[in-house]
Amino acid sequence: MPELPEVETVKGGLEKALLGQRLRSVRVLRRDLRVPVPDDFCKALTGCVVTQIIRRGKYIVGVLDSGRAFVLHLGMSGRVRIYDSGLPANLETHDHVTIEAENGTGIVYHDPRRFGFLILAEAGNWDSRPPFDRMGPEPLSGNNVFNGAVLHQALAGRKGPIKTALLDQSVVAGLGNIYVCEALYDAGIAPERSCALIDEAMCVRLAESIRTILLRAVAAGGSTLRDYQKTDGSLGYFQYSFSVYDREGERCGGCDCSNGSVVRTVQAGRSTFSCPVKQV
DNA sequence: ACACGCTCCTGAACGC
């Protein structure tokens, strides 16, 4: 499940492969992704030079020298595969879009569940349009864009559980189910705790945990569960560092709950994993 | 404004 660390890993791969490259050929094999691939997608990309690759939340934006941009979301099961010496002779089922650059690099977008999408945007103002216009701060941005005070402000007026608030991309960008569970564990905050009962000191701790967990996961190349792979086909390995996620009934990753175990609950239809001893 | 349920989709895992 691609969340910020996985998307960041894919962004790095695309940057290395495509930055400064002119796109020679673009093919759409299947148009009906969650959002349909636009009719003029191939035409809009072909012949353009990629001038910038940006990650915003779980989205990747590829800026073109034409004044337009492509926007990629990996959904649940989207994978980007990069081939340094050209596209493979035989494509697989669920390979939906291919891109070739003039230097021979081949890119394949593969997405069995088709929750992801590839669309077009205007390069100059992509960030002032949906979904970016209401997106919260980047947790790993360097300029103190995201900190305890910012998080506290974003939670103001909310009464629902902190777990579901952190999944809301307008509160903070890029988190999904895995890293929300891990960050709440790291901060020692119970997932069902109401946002109204989280003071600024707790927000400081939580913001720091979010950054720490995400940085560790990025360094590990993301987490591979089921679908996700890096752009060269190798696997991320942060899943081996999970403290609570997908560990129901096991001991948590390191608190002193000698005979306690990770519990699974359901919030807003999603699994939540937590340690009731450490998290209050 | 916020909260929550529903929906899209497929493959893996599970149960009888």
Add this chain to the structure above:
DNA sequence: TGCGTTCAGGAGCGTG
């Protein structure tokens, strides 16, 4: 062994 059922979840949308 084999087939049917359940689950996983990002995010937009509709409803309360």
